[in-house]
Amino acid sequence: MIVYSLCFILFLVGLYGVITRRNLVKIAISLSIMEFSIFLLLALVGYIEGGVAPIVDPADPVKLYVDPLPQAMVLTAIVIGLATTAMLMAVIIRIYRKYGTFDIREIKNLRG
Amino acid sequence: MNPLMPLYVVLPLAGAFLIMILGSFIRNLNKYFASLVLLFLVIISFYSLFSTGEKVILYKVGGWEPVKSIPIGIYMVLDGFTAIVLCVINLIGFLSVFYSISYIGRYTSENYFYALFCLMIAGMNGVVLSGDLFNIFVFLEISAISSYALVAFGVEKNELEATFKYQVLGGIASFLILMGIAFIYWKAKTLNIADIRIVFSSGYDRNYYLLIQILLLSGFGLKAAIIPFHAWLPDAHSTAPSPISAMLSGVLIKAVGIYVIIRLFFNMFAISEGMALLITTLGTLSMVVGVFLAIGQWDIKRLLAYHSISQMGYVVLSVGIGMMLISKGIRNEVAALAIAGGIFHLINHAAFKGLLFLNAGAIEYSIGTRDLREMGGLAKQMPVTSATSFVASMAISGIPPFNGFFSKLIIIIAAIMAKFYLLALLAVIVSIITLASFLKFQRYAFFNKAENEIKSIIKEVPFPMLFSMIVLSIICLFLSMLVLPGIREIILTPATDILMDPSKYSSQITGIL
Numbered sequence: 001m002i003v004y005s006l007c008f009i010l011f012l013v014g015l016y017g018v019i020t021r022r023n024l025v026k027i028a029i030s031l032s033i034m035e036f037s038i039f040l041l042l043a044l045v046g047y048i049e050g051g052v053a054p055i056v057d058p059a060d061p062v063k064l065y066v067d068p069l070p071q072a073m074v075l076t077a078i079v080i081g082l083a084t085t086a087m088l089m090a091v092i093i094r095i096y097r098k099y100g101t102f103d104i105r106e107i108k109n110l111r112g
Numbered sequence: 113m114n115p116l117m118p119l120y121v122v123l124p125l126a127g128a129f130l131i132m133i134l135g136s137f138i139r140n141l142n143k144y145f146a147s148l149v150l151l152f153l154v155i156i157s158f159y160s161l162f163s164t165g166e167k168v169i170l171y172k173v174g175g176w177e178p179v180k181s182i183p184i185g186i187y188m189v190l191d192g193f194t195a196i197v198l199c200v201i202n203l204i205g206f207l208s209v210f211y212s213i214s215y216i217g218r219y220t221s222e223n224y225f226y227a228l229f230c231l232m233i234a235g236m237n238g239v240v241l242s243g244d245l246f247n248i249f250v251f252l253e254i255s256a257i258s259s260y261a262l263v264a265f266g267v268e269k270n271e272l273e274a275t276f277k278y279q280v281l282g283g284i285a286s287f288l289i290l291m292g293i294a295f296i297y298w299k300a301k302t303l304n305i306a307d308i309r310i311v312f313s314s315g316y317d318r319n320y321y322l323l324i325q326i327l328l329l330s331g332f333g334l335k336a337a338i339i340p341f342h343a344w345l346p347d348a349h350s351t352a353p354s355p356i357s358a359m360l361s362g363v364l365i366k367a368v369g370i371y372v373i374i375r376l377f378f379n380m381f382a383i384s385e386g387m388a389l390l391i392t393t394l395g396t397l398s399m400v401v402g403v404f405l406a407i408g409q410w411d412i413k414r415l416l417a418y419h420s421i422s423q424m425g426y427v428v429l430s431v432g433i434g435m436m437l438i439s440k441g442i443r444n445e446v447a448a449l450a451i452a453g454g455i456f457h458l459i460n461h462a463a464f465k466g467l468l469f470l471n472a473g474a475i476e477y478s479i480g481t482r483d484l485r486e487m488g489g490l491a492k493q494m495p496v497t498s499a500t501s502f503v504a505s506m507a508i509s510g511i512p513p514f515n516g517f518f519s520k521l522i523i524i525i526a527a528i529m530a531k532f533y534l535l536a537l538l539a540v541i542v543s544i545i546t547l548a549s550f551l552k553f554q555r556y557a558f559f560n561k562a563e564n565e566i567k568s569i570i571k572e573v574p575f576p577m578l579f580s581m582i583v584l585s586i587i588c589l590f591l592s593m594l595v596l597p598g599i600r601e602i603i604l605t606p607a608t609d610i611l612m613d614p615s616k617y618s619s620q621i622t623g624i625l
Binding site: 011018031034035038041042045067069073076077083084087088091092094099107108109 | 286294301
């Protein structure tokens with residue numbers, strides 16, 4: 001149970017960062033932390049106590065394998081996460097060129 | 113097995129790829145190629161709409177048959193509701209891309225624009241067709257990432273700020289959805305929507321179930337910009353290029369937000385009274401708060417964006433009323449009426465809000481500003497834009513011959529028949545405030561006397577833009593015919609039935625009858 005709680009605490013750490021940080025890059029890093037806490041959770045969902053990697057070997061029959069589907073899902077989600085992070089960093093670089101700052105308090109053209 | 117179904121995803125994906133490869137060699141290939149792809153998708157989506165009817169059609173990707181009637185592999189599902197949303201996506205997509213042919217000349221690197229547009233269409237079609245939760249997530253991210261890039265397409269200060277906000281909130285929404293999926297997989301050990309329903313129907317832990325529902329509702333609610341989650345929408349929708357605003361407001365928030373919420377809460381979860389109450393409350397809040405935020409706006413596109421929140425509130429509200437009645441197990445015909453009203457308003461909103469954003473784009477194209485106070489007297493110089501925007505304004509505020517009137521009428525009648533008198537009254541009041549807000553738009557943009565005289569050089573916009581606007585305004589008129597008996601049975605009733613009878617959806621897919 002403690003592993004799951006740690007996972008959730010990691011999620012909250014990321015959320016805290018997104019809410020309180022004022023530097024755009026730090027917000028991006030906090031988003032990545034949140035993201036990876038969920039990947040950890042997904043990997044834990046498929047874990048079985050004492051299970052081995054699901055590679056079936058006829059010569060050595062093992063009774064217990066871990067669930068491979070969450071692992072496939074985590075891999076897919078990591079690739080998606082890479083794309084969103086790259087996109088976010090590209091936007092941050094563009095914002096820095098336009099505004100000359102990473103401080104979110106000075107980026108407030110839009111309101112209402 | 114319907115061989116057309118994978119085409120909805122494969123064609124736009126291949127289109128995006130080919131535009132990037134061939135577009136740099138052949139000039140002007142991008143715009144015509146993208147339009148052709150979308151036109152073909154429109155044709156097959158209308159074919160699906162009329163051929164589907166009451167059936168639920170399955171496509172098993174890779175041909176994986178179910179084992180002991182437990183589905184493995186990826187399924188694509190096409191039923192009445194899906195077919196309607198597919199038509200909306202591809203039709204508005206086609207008209208927006210045709211409109212872009214002349215509009216997007218203001219920007220550089222057109223190849224990227226058309227490629228991203230095709231990717232966004234592929235993502236939305238995938239979300240709508242997908243039969244399992246993880247694929248919904250994957251396609252949702254495809255459409256989300258391309259829409260982040262499209263919002264930032266102008267790469268000026270405002271666009272970048274809007275897209276940053278959109279990305280952070282969209283990212284959090286995706287994480288919540290992924291967390292919900294992880295929790296579902298933990299208990300159910302399956303991802304297929306129909307199979308999850310069957311697994312959970314044999315008993316579940318109530319609090320755990322509630323946790324999943326809240327996670328998925330807040331995740332997809334963020335994507336749909338229901339009121340406590342709306343902060344990103346006005347910025348992102350108002351700063352994007354106009355055809356993209358039309359896509360985002362007209363289609364994206366419905367396809368990846370409202371559609372998935374309706375699908376999951378009717379066909380996957382067992383309907384509970386508490387959740388129905390929550391959804392109705394969120395819908396009412398969106399409807400009321402959205403319109404009050406809209407009325408003070410002077411930027412046309414911002415005003416329209418806030419009205420999107422308000423009109424989506426109508427859809428969520430009426431679907432919530434339907435859920436409430438089903439959960440109590442009484443008066444199923446009223447519930448069916450409420451749900452039909454919600455779906456009808458969803459279709460109508462795509463038509464008139466798409467048209468309004470295209471009008472706003474045309475005004476911006478001609479006079480270079482979005483501020484209502486700097487316009488005036490455009491009715492003479494831009495007669496077509498003026499006429500079409502008048503049609504759309506009357507449709508959104510619910511004036512009789514246009515489609516918005518009939519869907520709002522159905523929603524209000526359903527609310528009265530379900531004895532939610534307060535909600536019916538609120539719906540009427542919000543409709544009146546909407547009318548006031550659009551009269552302001554009409555007066556300041558088109559009828560007010562122009563003060564400065566440079567206005568005389570303003571010209572009407574080029575043909576592709578006019579074509580899209582005229583077609584959409586005709587659609588706004590003709591959609592009212594969906595209420596007529598005979599046409600309603602072909603289009604609205606199958607969609608309502610599949611939502612009213614959730615066991616039909618799951619039994620058709622898993623093969624247990």
